[in-house]
Amino acid sequence: MPSVASMDAFSQVDTDYGSAMSAYSCFEKEVITPVKLPSGKSVLDVFGLCFDDGSSLLEQYHSERKDTDQKWESWRATKDGEVFRGQRQFTCTTLVKAMMNKPYTYIEYERYALLKVGDVPTLAVQFSSQVPGVMFGDAFRVEALVTFTQSGSGGSAEVTMRVYGYVQFLRSVWVKGRILSTTMNTELPESYKAIQTS
Secondary structure, three states: OOEEOOHHHHHHOOOOOHHHOOOHHHOOEEOOOOEEOOOOOOHHHHHHHHOOOOOOHHHHHHHHOOOEEEEEOOOEOOOOOOOOEEEEEEEEEEEEHHHOOEEEEEEEEEEEEEEEEOOEEEEEEEEEEEOOOOOOOOOEEEEEEEEEEEEOOHHHOEEEEEEEEEEEEOOOOOOHHHHHHHHHHHHHHHHHHHHHHO
16 A cells, blocks of 8 residues: 555546546535444455445445446556556436436546555545536536545554545536535435445
8 A cells, every 4th residue: 555645645546537536635525424434444444345346335325326227347547557546437327306307327437546644544535426418417527535544453443434525617607506505515415324324
């Protein structure tokens, strides 16, 4: 696991998705209260159980949302070719409540990195999603950054999860305030509380 000076290093994990993945410094707002995971699991365990190829956590979450046509790309190397990091794309068909529960294509880019920030083992997973067929859907991307930090090791290891949100606007729209409020105060908090129970 590479050692870095700060989480700003996560911004250097170079994917094929370019500006669709915002820099770490953009994620200033926490959208849920930090969560302590059960003792005895490391950040490597968390990655294996929750995010690795073959893990069913996110697939189950999307199924509970009634998302269909799930297509998960396997994790592949990032453009820098470094280890302990990866990128992938996920697509599905999702029902958009604001559009009378009509189905739309949902596209999500993901990247992760396992890092030692100072001496703290850390897993960072970033999600950048868009529903381009919805009204104003091509004007912004909803991004989430989930960090897992580990204290202790072995049976006394404790991991804390934090979730941050950001809305990246690609062009100016008159509904910007509403998009920000709905995304940051309702949609992201509800989504990550639901993932906790999946």
